[in-house]
Amino acid sequence: MTTPADQEHDTAATEAPDPDAAVPAHRGDPPAEQRAMARSAxxxxxxxxxxxxxxxxxxxTWLHLLLTQHVSELPADTGTEALVLDLQGRVLHHAAVAHTADTVYLDTEPGDGATLLDYLQKMVFWSQVEPRDASAELAVLSLVGPDVPDVLTKAGVAVPPAPHGVVALEGGGFVRRTPWPGKDAADVVVPREAKDRWWSALTAAGARAAGTIAFEALRVESRSPRLRLDTDDRTIPHEVGWIGPAVHLTKGCYRGQETVARVANLGRPPRRLVLLHLDGGDEDLPRTGDPVVRDGRPAGRVGTVVQHHExxxxxxxxxxRSVPMDAELTAGADDRVSPAAIDPDSYETDPDSPPPGRAARKRATGGGSAG
Incomplete structure (x- = not known):
């Protein structure tokens, strides 16, 4: 029998391509690699x-008009995150940003750069800017763990200030400190032809070689969303915690701004990002895009699924948003349905007071309905 959840997620059974297939998933021992990220580096x-x-x-000033983040006065040697939205305020692109000397770097999801570049180039008009693809020139290595500063120092690199400092590297590239995943992290963006040399230098300085399985596990633990894995074509920034890290609420002049302001001032986002604990074996776990179900009815969407070392x-x-913290849920489809429970620490309870815009409307109407 076909359930409403099956109808709403009729493509969930098709496993999506692995976005990280081009790089090593592990270096022999994913749990040990996770422990290194949590305890050392x-x-x-x-x-x-x-x-x-x-x-x-x-x-x-040009990027300030296109991105959700306040970057018009972004100091040199500073990083941040930013989004590009559509007219309805739905997330199209997410980028990590670094500003060094006379250049702004945007690194994005694999395969997303061409679409983002096309949009940027169409918006140049008469502005004195030149966006281009540097993917063939630069490669990202990510350090994760509380010993990140020690590793950088031993590798002969100045340590950028936390949480978003940037330091340019001799010979090209930069180091950008990041607040996730784990207790500390830094992206070491290096010339692609020097990537192996930098890898050797960082491992010789004390960093354990690891793969994307470990990185994704700590990312999930930190509840840091990833575009298209933890978002869909309806996602707005408020739903996944990108207000603040990637969206500046007091700036204007970007596409989708009206939705961002309206939700912030007048309402609550329709969904929330939570961490689910799953009760299933390795082969029975749900996949990205599978439904979350409550009482036989669709209640949400599964994002990134991992095996965490703890x-x-x-x-x-x-x-x-209406799903309570203690709801009895299942996650998955077909033969991979798992009981699921929301981690209480990941569930941010809505404040008792209404959003500021709705409260102002209520006062202006003498206590009547804000709707």
């Missing part, structure tokens, strides 16, 4: 990420 090859560069004297099988999921 490990380095991961993320050289499949696309990297764009934007140069020109108007680079910051938490066991867990997943990020977008669930309806």
């Amino acid at each position: 490990a380095v991961v090859d993320r050289g499949h990420r696309d990297v764009l560069v934007v140069t020109g004297e108007e680079r910051l 938490l066991g099988p867990v997943a990020l999921a977008l669930v309806k």
Whole structure:
């Protein structure tokens, strides 16, 4: 019998291509690699990420009009995150940003760079900027763990200040400190022809060689969403925690701004990102895109699914805002349905007071309905 959940997620059974297939998934022992990230330091090859560069004297003011983040006065040697939205405020692109000297770097999901670059090039008009693809020139290595500063120092690299400092590297590239995943992290973006040399230097300095399985496990633990794994074509920034890290609420002049402001001031986002604890074996775990079900009805969407070295099988999921923290849920489809429970620490309870815009409307109407 076909259930409503099956009808809403009729493509969930088709396993999506692995976005990280181009780089090593592990270096022999994924749980040990995770433990190194949690307790010391490990380095991961993320050289499949696309990297764009934007140069020109108007680079910051121009990007400020296109991105959700406040970058018009972004100091040199500073990083951040930013989004590109559609007219309805739905997330199209997510990028890690670094500003060094006379260049802004945007590194994005594998395969996303061409589409983002096409959009940027169409928006140049008469601005004095030059966006281009540097993916063939630069490669991303990610250091994760509390010993990241020690590893960088032993490798002869100045340690950028936490959480978003950037330091340029001699010979090209930069190091960007990041607040996730894990207790500390840094992206070491290096010339692609020097990637192996940098890998050797970082491992010789004490970082354990690791793969993307370990990186993704700690990313899920930190509840840091990943575009198209933990988002769908309806996702708005408020649902997945990108307000603040990637969206500046007081700036304007970007596509989708109206939706961002309306939800922030007048309402609550329709869904929330939570961490699910799963009760299933390795072969029975749900896949990205599978439904989350409550009482036989669709309640959400499964995002990234991982085996965590301490938490066991867990997943990020977008669930309806009406789903209570203690709801009895299942996640998955077909023969991979698993009982699921929301991690209480990942569930941010809505404040008792209404959003500021709705409260203002209520006061203006003498206490009447804000709707």
